[in-house]
Amino acid sequence: MFDLVIIGAGVSGLSTASYFASKYKKWQILLIEKSSHHGRGISSRNSEVIHAGIYYPKKWLKSRLCLEGNNLLYSFLEKYGIPHKKTGKIIVAGNDQQETAIKKIYSNAVSKNVNGLELMTQNQVRMLEPDVKCKMGMYSSESGILSTERYMDVLLSIYKGDGGYYLPETEFKSVNNSGNKMNVTLHSGQDGESQIATKYLINAGGLNATSISENAGFTQVPNVYYCKGHYFKVHGVRNSFSHLIYPVPDKTYLGTHVTIDLQGEIKLGPDAVYMENNIEDYSEYLSEKSSFIESVKGFWPKIDNYEVVEDMIGIRPKLYSNDMNAKDFIIRDEAEDGYPNWISMYGIESPGLTASMAFGPYIDREFFSNTR
Ligand SMILES: Cc1cc2nc3c(=O)[nH]c(=O)nc-3n(C[C@H](O)[C@H](O)[C@H](O)COP(=O)(O)OP(=O)(O)OC[C@H]3O[C@@H](n4cnc5c(N)ncnc54)[C@H](O)[C@@H]3O)c2cc1C
Incomplete structure (x- = not known):
């Protein structure tokens, strides 16, 4: 018993x-x-990113447990000497529409008492990440990475x-x-x-x-709707970013982002592709490398200089399909x-x-x- x-x-x-x-x-x-x-x-x-709790509606569990979990996780990682890094993250806007979206994300996050947020001009973003092209950005100091x-x-x-x-x-x-x-x-x-x-x-x-x-x-x-997230690795480049770089999210996922790992290697992804069957199958890439690169190129034009190779796939157990609102x-x-x-x-x-x-x-x- x-x-x-x-x-x-x-x-x-x-x-x-x-x-x-x-x-x-x-x-x-x-x-x-x-x-x-x-x-x-x-x-x-997954991306092994410690999120700051920026995006979700205030009352959602995703929001409340992310905020609470962020603090508990950093303390736990410190206490037990588990490899991690509070890198900070920058969400970047490439046009007026995305700028409006970032300002909305910022006020929602501030109303939830998310710490360490700052709206940044193009120049301020460039000071932190010279290779990033954007109109403006939002910085979050409480985001980071860990060894899961x-x-x-x-x-x-x-x-x-x-x-x-x-x-x-x-x-x-x-x-x-x-x-x-x-x-x-x-x-x-x-x-x-x-x-x-x-x-x-x-x-x-x-x-x-x-x-x-x-x-x-x-x-x-x-x-439940299984949704694949594909990752690609960028070869021949290391430590060229010190922050996580994210585009403006859409309604189903956070957008194809640039993640660094604890060794300074760069990963692109994940994207979000709904599967036809709910079968836990990691064998097949359902995404094209070219469209993937295209979605990152807007804020990282230098991606063209590097070789990009398939890395891994994760599957999300989503409670909504792509024609439904997020849950x-x-x-x-x-x-x-x-x-x-x-x-x-x-x-x-x-x-x-x-x-x-x-x-x-x-x-x-x-x-x-x-x-x-
Ligand atoms: C592409 C992708 C990127 C992500 N990026 C991030 C990120 O950067 N930051 C973040 O915070 N979150 C991220 N997530 C979310 C995060 O990875 C998940 O929320 C988390 O790992 C879920 O853990 P879990 O224990 O619920 O599920 P799992 O890790 O899948 O564990 C469930 C376990 O149950 C076992 N199991 C299943 N059926 C049975 C059974 N009948 N009997 C016994 N055991 C069973 C399975 O074998 C498995 O080990 C991401 C997810 C994906 C897919």
Whole structure:
């Protein structure tokens, strides 16, 4: 009998497991992961950017948890010596329309008390990044980059150190209610099917979060739309930017940006291409290099001097397709389907990495504190 079972060892499951194991020392907690290694899903295929919480509407979870997560994450990375860098970021406008959009983004962010923002003239941007061409820009000092792999390794080892149980190669199969506990069926390659019981359960299954809930028999599961983000690497250039450079976002994603990693290498992307099927397939590039370069060229004309090669693909579990308005994360209990102690995390796309350390405290405050 466990107090809490968590499905999925990506950043959401790992940070949540580690929060509860350290806060409730007497709880028996089990984290399960279907793969042989933690963090090989969405969490290992992203930009590794620590966002400042600039874009989303004030009341959205994406906004609140990103702001809270940003602070918690920097403190955690400092405390455990995990490689990271507060690089700062510049959003650039190339024309009047984009300038108006940036000013709107700026006032929205200021109204949410996002720290470290400054509107900049073309010359001010050039002083920071001589290769960037723009009409004006917005600077954010609280944006940065981290080693996600190291972050996840440290979370897992802290969790285990606090007495948490971890089972890789173990998949959630089904659940049924029995009094005030849930009986959960798991499947592992080694042991086949097994049954456990738990009081609480958190579904942090990333791309599979909705199918896990469907397997549980829930009837109100939101639709998910897989959306590929392709990356390209720029060869033969290193340390030519010291900030992250972003265009003005559109309604579905932040725009093809220039990211630097901790070694100073430059990556372009991701773009956003909806997939026809919700299949976790990373093999096929659905984007053309040329159109990709074209979208960056507006603010980085020197891109033409370099060789650009395919790098990697990530997939977002979006809760909206490209003809719908953007939607917030959904983190909710499944009381409507008779499971008040089952918490589902749906649509954990960007800024989920930044928000990850805020998920555990949020779930504790919203769902667990009244029932204990
Ligand atoms: C292209 C791209 C760029 C991004 N860039 C950024 C960024 O720069 N900054 C930022 O803050 N966020 C970013 N994000 C978002 C961020 O990466 C995600 O929000 C975060 O990694 C989601 O983590 P997760 O733990 O919810 O999912 P995952 O990492 O996918 O973890 C879910 C885990 O559940 C496991 N699982 C699935 N089904 C089962 C089952 N039945 N039983 C057991 N285990 C199961 C999976 O194997 C997986 O390991 C980006 C995302 C993408 C796709």
